[in-house]
Amino acid sequence: MCCPSATLAVWSSAWLSGAAASDDVLDALQVWGEAHEVVAHDDATAEVFDVPVAGDVPATPARLLGALRRLGSTDSRLVLPVAGDVRGLGAGGPFASAALGAGEALVFADLGYGVVPRHLAEGLWRWTVFTVAAHPISGTPAPEYVPLGEAEHGLTEAVRESAGALQALDVAGDRPGVRAELSARLRATPRQDWPRGMPGRALRVLQRAEEVGAILDLARADEPGGAVSASAAARRAQALRPLDEAVRRARCAAVNEAVRLLARTSETF
Template identity: 45%
Template sequence: MSSSSATLTVWASSWLAGASAPDDVIDALHQWAPMHIVGASDQRTAILTDLEWPGVQDGGGPILLRILRQATETVGAGLRLVLPAPGDVRGLPAGTGFARAALETGEGIVVGEPGRSGLGIVPVVEGPDVLRWTVFPIATVPTAGDYTGLGEAEYAMREAVRDAADALLRISSVHTGSSDGNPRRRIAEALDDRAHHSYPKSTPPRALRILDSADQVAAILSVAEDDSPTQAPSAATAAARENLLRPLWAAVRSARVAAVSACAEFTHRT
């Protein structure tokens, strides 16, 4: 699982559909941090969601489930993962506090039915053992951004695995700093960390393949970003590296959103 927002989206969708127990969701969240706290971004949202104001509440897992249950009571309402980045704000409600917070952290969850009011939830790491979830109001839930479907995402990930490996080879051949270890070992370590996070049994096999491929590409790209064999990179080298990796990171985000969306949609159909 690539992010706490993805974990909550997949597992809470499964729970809302009756395919998973509440404890399953909470156990999955605890893989990210043993303590989860929840707070509202403003007083009105605190009143609507029955959260304390100001401040936060401990015991975040059950609180999140209660909020999500209430926010998805209408037909057509659900959870949608967003993974924004500078220059890529697909799926975000423009000009909102939620959009700014999600863009800053690179992740978030949109809750509700498109065209109606809803909520946005953003997690922030507050320490090695604490994850804070902030609930934001969304006046009008936007439609899903222009992300790819599963077929296109799977093909894109097959291509990205090859392109990411090529990018790592090209970057590693340029002497730009002190290496901090064997790239293969660092990639394996990153993938092993992802392996500690599980998916519901109802997860479609194709979505799982895409998520696994996206994790592999992301691990390679993370190593490529940090790889610096001999000295600090020049501005030109850094710019070339960014231009090389940016489209691959965009493909990873698109694939993850497509796969997580498919998990949520599949769960609601079962």
């Protein structure tokens, strides 16, 4: 089910387009935790979004939704940055650092702001709104647009190539019960509901990325039959890197395509 930023991206877009109620957005976020709060990183951002700065009594996600509608946001993009791939995060600064630390963020490219979730405690998430530092020449970056078909094809190819590499390295060996582990992991993942109008192909790609992501988690684990030496672990990480990148790319492409199509529905009203 990807990540909290993906949930907020899709559901807030559905709300802004009139395809969902604000309560639907709040209910969807509860898959991740019972309580969500919103703060701003600095005073200027707090004034724009009408939410308190960090350290004051936080606002609710409903306040964030109201600000997005008031500001006219129509272009939210999911980013899943990792070290070495910080595309879409702007010219560094607090937002980029927070997003990289969280491994996820939601960028409102049309507004020049971004929001990063942080898991504070069991059942509690904090969303912090940041200004996205603009490049002095290119301006505020819009995260890379990846066609859904291209991302889906890339995921399929990465699965094939990584499977061959891992087999050659024999790092998955004869690990017993791996299919049962995978099934259990997928069953334990909370089920995310999506709004009416969620594009079928985007949903299919997202679900496929989740399945491959679960396989990645198992492949990384140092269980019996897995790589245990430092050199074998390094080779395994190298073999899995393209697959990890393909999963992140597919997740972003699926979510951002859903956001794009949901935003278009508002143009028909």
